[in-house]
Amino acid sequence: TQLLEQSPQFLSIQEGENLTVYCNSSSVFSSLQWYRQEPGEGPVLLVTVVTGGEVKKLKRLTFQFGDARKDSSLHITAAQPGDTGLYLCAASNTGKLIFGQGTTLQVKP
């Protein structure tokens, strides 16, 4: 059983479409991070959310932390081929930083 459940697992969309990916848990976290991983590379941090209900924007990416700090979402507006990659959420649990299984996003031109 994954502590962090991400959905969907795979997403293939056309350039210009909007999308939302989710990261859910039954546990409460003090903070949650989102990373993006491209083929052949390690994950790179996109954002850290700390406060319940917090919304952070990074250009066309909008991140939200749930009010109860158990879940988070990532919304991408007008997706571009450069957004293609594996999106991972991560949170600290019993002294370890654990990751969800990830959402693989493919944006077709």
Added chain:
Amino acid sequence: DSGVTQTPKHLITATGQRVTLRCSPRSGDLSVYWYQQSLDQGLQFLIQYYNGEERAKGNILERFSAQQFPDLHSELNLSSLELGDSALYFCASSVRTLSGELFFGEGSRLTVL
């Protein structure tokens, strides 16, 4: 470039063998983390060191061991290798333990034949 260096990038070996993966953290980072990434298991936390001492342990097999040296570089030793050990092994570093951003290396791809 994250500043974290991992060697080797690729490694092909046979079952039963032993390999050592090496990681140099970013300059100034005291914490080193090891993760295993496979298609079916995702990114799994193995172990974390902070300034030479083990800080947290995940689902690391007894056949695997790691250490962090005084110069802060770290090594992950994998022994009695099995086919299922084939995976990408990532090292990450951070300034402190579990605070802020983890910086990942490009990974070492291990193939066990």
